[in-house]
Amino acid sequence: MEGLEQDGKLHPLQEGFMAEHGLQCGYCTPGMLMTSVAFLKKNPSRPRTTSAGPSPATSAAAPATVNIVKSIQARGGQAPRSA
Secondary structure (H helix, E strand, O other), X not given: OHHHOEOOEOOHHHHHHHHOOOOOOOOXXXXXXXXXXXXXXXXXXXXXXXXXXXXXXXXXXXXXXXXXXXXXXXXXXXXXXXX
């Protein structure tokens, strides 16, 4: 997920996924991260009350779904850092 980092620093959602144990396999995690970034760009005021949540196109059956939602809620309202 190198495309989300800026100046060598992780995107807040990447940090959230690590901190809240929302990481999944190499297929699920990128899909969840990119879906979440797109969702939050369109809905910037909603990360604390809702989240992009699991998408049927990614991994709705993944065992860490609760942690994925926590990851998005925890860091979703934070803008990417700039230098």
